[in-house]
Amino acid sequence: MDTALQERLHLALTAQRRAYEAERMPTYEVRRDRLQRLIAMTQKHGDALAAAMAQDFGHRARQESLLADIFTVESGARHALKRLRRWMKPRRVETPLHFLPARNVLMRQPLGVVGIVSPWNYPYYLAMEPAVAALAAGNRVLIKPSELTPATSELMARIVAEHFQPEEMQVITGDAEVGKAFTELPFDHLFFTGSTPVGRLVAQAAAKNLTPVTLELGGKSPAIVDRSCNVELTASRLAFGKLFNAGQTCVAPDYLLVPKEMVEPLSQKILAEMRRMYPRITGNADYTSVATPRHHARLQGLIKDAADRGARVLRSHDEQPDDRRLVPALLLDVPLEATVMQEEIFGPLLPIVGYDKVDEALAHVNRGDRPLALYWFGQDSAERDRVMRETHAGGVTVNDCIWHLGQEEQPFGGVGASGMGSYHGEWGFRTFSKEKPLFIQSRFAGTNLFQPPYGATFERLLSLLKKVV
Incomplete structure (x- = not known):
């Protein structure tokens, strides 16, 4: 590894470690100030960040950047600000009868220095949303953003340096070698958002230092359409969920499971909704490009395979854009061995698989890795509850797509191959805190009765305890 790179990373980590050692439990006022500065930074530079993201993508809808990257960070930080004092407060928890009058208290302490590795698809949100939680919990933060969005990453580094001291929060830019070295640092917690294969490598690197990790990964998130659904509403919401950010969303519906007799009519409704939302693809400012030439070529390869x-390939528009915008396509009658049915798509392609009975749909989902998200469309509450009981997923939206991601009062995270750990709201605060149990003994404690020398008194007391606990 390059010596200068090692020194750069070591100095950044050491500076934050020393700052943490000097202030192990930042006050409410200090944490509030940091969150307020993050909000001010986001508000001040929102338009510049949207422009940088458009530059990195080739084209990205400004409104999508403002909603998904800028508003979400500001909203998450405001949510934390309103609840920060309550989250920080030590909590009394129940004490067993036989330990009274002692008491139990749960104290939340910052872990120390948190490392965040963020991806390219929502480059500001997926860097700053975990940073909100880490700062609220009182930690120092180092961020390694994606090298695939260089304009956004460089802008983030500059604006963070304007609003924060480097020992509070710092953005470290660089290529994949920097990213690899970053994950090998002895952080107190490492937070990674990205693909499952890279997530495995990150976990292995962190394990060398016994660094705890939160992995926000992906996978093939299914949408199960029930016969009881409202077809028009379902088509509209599926089209939006699939084409937002051109499908480059970790919780985008990856494929549909649809009753066989509904495949054709629903397909036509989805195509119609795609055309309604995006009357044209070429030159449409509302429609985002595929982020890199490599990803564009990969998606074209999935269609060809x-x-x-x-x-059957059903394209929404009869166009051939000369940039990285990709015409949305539905894929019908796709063999399960096709690559598009094996890998996470991460683009505006949507395979549709027919089923006769719900059991077949459930079996299909449960044969694969547990997905980051699952969607169910229908009005039959008994069928909905059955699907919820008999499948696993990181999170669920019913009768819509992706919106569970925005619920700050709910944990967000994967399960199995789609990730481990969770964040958002108080769940993020807890992820970046050590919940330290305190048992505060009373001067009137009777525990001395259990001290040796043991005898008949011990036996009687133990027998009594067995009856009361």
Whole structure:
């Protein structure tokens, strides 16, 4: 590894570690000030960040950047500010009868220095949303953003340096080698958002230092359509969920499971909704490009592979854009061995798989890795509850897509191959805190009765305890 790189990372970590050692439990006022500065930074530079993201993507809808990257960070920080004092307060917890009049208290302490590795698809949100939680919990924060969004990453580094001291929060830019070295640092917690294969490497790197990790990964998130659904509403919401950010969303619906007799009519409704939302693809400011040429070529390869295996490709528009905008496509009659049915798509392609009975849909979902998200569309509450009981997923939205991601009072995180750990709201505060149990003994404690030398008194007391606990 490059010596200068090692020194750069070591100095950044050491500076934050020393600052943490000098202030192990930041006050409410200090934490509030940091969150307020993060909000002010986001408000001041929101338009510049949206422009940088558009530059990195080739084109990104300004409104999508303002909603998904800027508003969400500001909203999450305001949510934390309103509840910060309550989150910080030590909590009394129940004390067993036989330990009274002692008491139990749960104290939340900052972990220390938190490392955040963020991806390219929502480059500001996925860097700053975990930073909100880490700062609220009283930690110091180092961020390594994606090298695939260089303009946004460089802008983040500059504006963070304007609003925070480097020992509070710092952004470290660089290529994949920097990212690898970053994950090998002895953080007190490492937070990673990205693909499952890279997540495995991050976990291995962190394990060398016994660094705890939160992994926000992805996977093939299914949408199950029930016969009881409102077809028009379902089509509209699926089209939006799939095409927001051109499908480059970790919780985008990856494929549909649809009753066989509904496949054709629902497909046509979805295509119609895609055309309504985006009357054209070429030159449409509302429609986002695929972020890199490599990802664009990969998606084209998925379409070709599926078509070569006999799938029907239904494109929403009869256009051939000359940039990285990709015409949305539904893929019908796709063989399960096709690559598009094996890998996370991360683009505006939507395979549709027909089923006869709900059991078949459930079996299909449960054969694969546990997804980050699952969607169910229908009005039959008994069927909905059955699907919820018999499947696993990181999170669920019913009768819509992706919006569970924005619920600050709910944990967000994966399960199994789609991730470990969670954040958002108080769940993020807890992720970046050590919940330290305090048992505060009373001067009137009777525990001395259990001290040796043991005898008949001990036996009688133990027998009594067995009856009361």
